[in-house]
Amino acid sequence: MKFEDLKIHPAILKALKDENYTEPTSIQAQAIPLVLEKKDVLGSAQTGTGKTAAFAIPIIQHLINNNQHEKGRRQIKSLIVTPTRELAIQIGESFNAYGKYSNLQNTVIFGGVPQNPQVRQLQKGIDILIATPGRLLDLINQNHISLRDVKYFVLDEADRMLDMGFIHDIKKLLRILPKERQSLFFSATMPTKIVKLSQEILINPKKVAVNPVSSTAETIQQQIYFTNKSSKKNLLLHILKNKDIEQVLLFSRTKHGADRIVRNLRHNKIESAAIHGEKSQNQRQKALEQFKKGQIRVLVATDIAARGIDIDKLRYVINYDIPNESETYVHRIGRCGRAGEEGVAISICEPEENAYVKDIEKLIKLKINVSDNNPFPQTDKPMSQKEKKEVDAEKRRERQKFFENRNKKRGNQNPGFRRKKR
Numbered sequence: 236m237k238f239e240d241l242k243i244h245p246a247i248l249k250a251l252k253d254e255n256y257t258e259p260t261s262i263q264a265q266a267i268p269l270v271l272e273k274k275d276v277l278g279s280a281q282t283g284t285g286k287t288a289a290f291a292i293p294i295i296q297h298l299i300n301n302n303q304h305e306k307g308r309r310q311i312k313s314l315i316v317t318p319t320r321e322l323a324i325q326i327g328e329s330f331n332a333y334g335k336y337s338n339l340q341n342t343v344i345f346g347g348v349p350q351n352p353q354v355r356q357l358q359k360g361i362d363i364l365i366a367t368p369g370r371l372l373d374l375i376n377q378n379h380i381s382l383r384d385v386k387y388f389v390l391d392e393a394d395r396m397l398d399m400g401f402i403h404d405i406k407k408l409l410r411i412l413p414k415e416r417q418s419l420f421f422s423a424t425m426p427t428k429i430v431k432l433s434q435e436i437l438i439n440p441k442k443v444a445v446n447p448v449s450s451t452a453e454t455i456q457q458q459i460y461f462t463n464k465s466s467k468k469n470l471l472l473h474i475l476k477n478k479d480i481e482q483v484l485l486f487s488r489t490k491h492g493a494d495r496i497v498r499n500l501r502h503n504k505i506e507s508a509a510i511h512g513e514k515s516q517n518q519r520q521k522a523l524e525q526f527k528k529g530q531i532r533v534l535v536a537t538d539i540a541a542r543g544i545d546i547d548k549l550r551y552v553i554n555y556d557i558p559n560e561s562e563t564y565v566h567r568i569g570r571c572g573r574a575g576e577e578g579v580a581i582s583i584c585e586p587e588e589n590a591y592v593k594d595i596e597k598l599i600k601l602k603i604n605v606s607d608n609n610p611f612p613q614t615d616k617p618m619s620q621k622e623k624k625e626v627d628a629e630k631r632r633e634r635q636k637f638f639e640n641r642n643k644k645r646g647n648q649n650p651g652f653r654r655k656k657r
């Protein structure tokens with residue numbers, strides 16, 4: 236199939252030629268015609284599938300067609316909400332590239348930087364706004380942004396948005412957005428929470444998907460070690476004795492856990508580094524570059540930090556814990572074995588996580604191989620209900636602290652804006 240077959244405006248086709256895009260990716264071939272027909276779309280696709288162009292191209296086309304009749308200062312007609320500044324910037328660049336022969340203006344806003352330059356951009360009048368949720372709401376509250384004229388709304392990486400605790404911000408936004416609009420909703424995974432959210436946003440959506448979430452798992456060799464919590468450190472060292480594992484991306488549920496793992500590995504002379512939300516952008520970038528250059532053997536990441544990153548030719552993934560959302564497991568192991576390479580995913584499971592493994596196996600419709608080379612097998616009983624409650628309460632406290640810290644940071648940047656307590 237060619238882009239020409241999708242009835243794309245000549246100004247966009249010319250820009251795509253400049254980008255050397257010869258044919259649409261699967262998600263683009265599926266989504267572009269639907270968006271051009273003004274349908275709401277529920278898209279199941281990860282970064283790297285070409286999903287940005289799948290929504291950017293038809294939105295630019297709608298706006299080219301609408302703009303011929305507009306007079307006066309430009310109003311925001313399309314809003315794209317995405318969880319991180321990196322994604323926001325990338326999306327902005329895509330709109331610039333595909334829309335370079337149109338007369339459309341876009342701007343990108345995100346938190347963590349002074350707001351005034353962004354406000355100045357907004358005041359010039361723009362057609363397309365790409366934003367992260369926090370800064371968007373801040374600027375709406377300060378009357379720097381009106382969403383009154385928004386006709387095309389995109390919620391990008393919805394699952395990640397929820398992981399990052401943006402659900403309340405999204406709900407607030409939905410109350411402000413005009414009801415008459417076309418909405419597009421993209422998420423890499425589709426757990427129940429996400430499907431429910433999509434139902435609040437979309438009307439009679441058409442579904443498009445690439446790589447249904449459970450299928451990636453079939454192409455990756457999977458192995459699991461059942462062990463006790465207290466043996467995990469030593470088990471990891473045992474696994475890493477295998478010299479075939481030249482490099483590995485290791486997932487840890489928490490930031491503190493990630494730091495502890497790195498300390499333990501370094502103590503045992505294994506080069507490693509952590510990337511997570513509390514590391515600065517520079518630190519993350521540096522760790523990633525070192526990993527790509529082969530200077531680091533184990534890159535330890537939390538789920539959120541790992542999502543945006545793309546590591547070519549990664550063969551091994553280790554799950555240092557078993558995620559309680561089965562989709563997260565699929566997402567994690569999908570990081571290895573890309574581009575035709577064989578992937579190996581190794582998971583370490585402590586007794587309290589046994590039940591999660593069952594859920595995962597149900598989702599992937601596959602029994603995960605239990606390693607027969609495990610010097611530290613599980614002997615502890617799974618936790619009692621009471622113990623589990625205590626652990627869950629501890630996790631809740633950790634989460635609460637995360638939000639408090641985040642709000643404190645945001646509050647400092649925007650002293651004029653008070654966020655409601657969650």
Ligand code: AMP
Nearest residue numbers: 256258259260282283284285286287288
């Ligand atoms: P995305 O999934 O939107 O982050 O896109 C992943 C990468 O694929 C980006 O670098 C895009 O520039 C590139 N890309 C998107 N669509 C196409 C296409 N049809 N042909 C070639 N490259 C593309």
